Amino acid sequence: MSFVPVISLSPARASQEISDEMRAACLRNGFFQITEFNHILSSELLSRTLSASKAFFDLPLDVKSALFKENHICGGYEPYKAMNLDPGDKSGYGHNEGYSVASSGYPTAWPAEQILPGFRATMEEYFTAVNRLAGVVSGYLALGLDLSPDFFGDFFHGQLAHIKLAHYYRPEHSQGDEGSVGVAPHTDWGAITILLQDSVGGLEVFDQDSLRWIKVSARPNTLVVNLGDLLARWTNDRYKSTRHRVTSPPQGIHRYSIPFFSQGHPDYVVQVINSCIRPGEVAKYNPIRAEEYFKLKFESTYSIPALIARDP
Ligand SMILES: [Fe+2]
Numbered sequence: 063m064s065f066v067p068v069i070s071l072s073p074a075r076a077s078q079e080i081s082d083e084m085r086a087a088c089l090r091n092g093f094f095q096i097t098e099f100n101h102i103l104s105s106e107l108l109s110r111t112l113s114a115s116k117a118f119f120d121l122p123l124d125v126k127s128a129l130f131k132e133n134h135i136c137g138g139y140e141p142y143k144a145m146n147l148d149p150g151d152k153s154g155y156g157h158n159e160g161y162s163v164a165s166s167g168y169p170t171a172w173p174a175e176q177i178l179p180g181f182r183a184t185m186e187e188y189f190t191a192v193n194r195l196a197g198v199v200s201g202y203l204a205l206g207l208d209l210s211p212d213f214f215g216d217f218f219h220g221q222l223a224h225i226k227l228a229h230y231y232r233p234e235h236s237q238g239d240e241g242s243v244g245v246a247p248h249t250d251w252g253a254i255t256i257l258l259q260d261s262v263g264g265l266e267v268f269d270q271d272s273l274r275w276i277k278v279s280a281r282p283n284t285l286v287v288n289l290g291d292l293l294a295r296w297t298n299d300r301y302k303s304t305r306h307r308v309t310s311p312p313q314g315i316h317r318y319s320i321p322f323f324s325q326g327h328p329d330y331v332v333q334v335i336n337s338c339i340r341p342g343e344v345a346k347y348n349p350i351r352a353e354e355y356f357k358l359k360f361e362s363t364y365s366i367p368a369l370i371a372r373d374p
Pocket residue numbers: 248249250306
C-alpha cells in the first residue's frame with residue numbers, strides 16, 4: 063500500500079471496498095487522498111474556492127487586519143506568523159497568513175461584499191460541500207470500524223468546523239536563514255481534516271517506520287484526508303493521527319491551501335469506542351466534551367503576545 067494511498071469515491075464502487083481501503087490507511091498512519099467525488103463536490107467549485115482565497119489575500123493588509131480572528135471559535139484573519147504548532151520551538155512560526163471561516167451559527171468576520179464580491183457566497187458554498195463530504199467520509203470510517211455508517215452522525219451534526227484559507231509566502235525582506243517552515247510539525251486536533259491545495263505542494267508526513275518525512279504530491283482534483291487527535295483518542299489509538307508539516311515555498315512562489323477541520327458538536331462527549339478496546343486493554347482516555355478538547359488544543363498553539371512583538 064502506498065504511504066498516502068489514493069482512494070476513489072466513485073459512486074460505481076462498493077461502499078465496503080472504499081471503507082476497507084480507508085481502514086487500512088487509518089490503521090497505518092491516518093492519511094489518504096480521495097478522488098472522484100464530483101457527485102458531492104465539483105472540480106469547478108474547488109478551483110473557484112482557491113481563486114477566491116487568492117483574491118482575499120491580495121487585499122491590503124489594513125483591510126485584512128480589521129477582520130482579526132478573536133478566539134478559537136470565531137472565523138477571521140490570522141496575520142503572518144501568528145501560528146506556531148510547535149509551542150516549544152521559537153522558530154516554529156510558519157511563513158503563512160490565514161483566514162478562517164467558522165461553520166454557520168458561529169461568528170466569522172467577513173470582508174464587505176463591495177470589497178470582495180462573491181467571496182462569502184463561494185466560501186459558504188465550499189463549506190457546505192466539504193462538510194457534506196466529511197460526513198460521507200465519516201460513514202466509510204464507521205463502516206471500517208464495523209460500526210453503523212451513521213455512528214459519527216451526532217458528532218458532525220451541527221458541528222463546530224472551520225475552513226482555514228492559508229497563504230504561504232516569504233516577504234520581500236525575508237532572509238534565507240529564516241528557515242523553511244510553512245507549518246511546524248504537528249498533529250491535527252479534531253476528527254478529520256480535508257485539505258484542498260494548489261499545485262505548489264509542500265505537505266510532508268512523518269513515516270514512523272523509516273523515520274523520514276515523506277512528501278505528499280499535490281494532485282489535481284484530489285483532496286488529502288487525515289485523521290486528527292480526537293479520532294485517534296476516540297478509537298483508543300487504533301486509528302492514527304500522524305505528525306505532518308508544511309515546507310514554505312521559496313521566495314517569489316506563493317502557495318494556497320484550504321484545510322477543513324471538523325471539531326464536532328461542542329456538547330458531544332467523545333468516549334472511547336468499546337469495540338476499539340482489544341482484549342487485555344483498557345480505555346486510555348476519559349470522556350471529554352468536543353468543545354473542551356478543542357479549546358485546550360487551541361490555547362496551547364496560538365501565541366497572541368507573539369503577534370504584538372512581531373512586525374511582519
Ligand atoms: Fe495539519
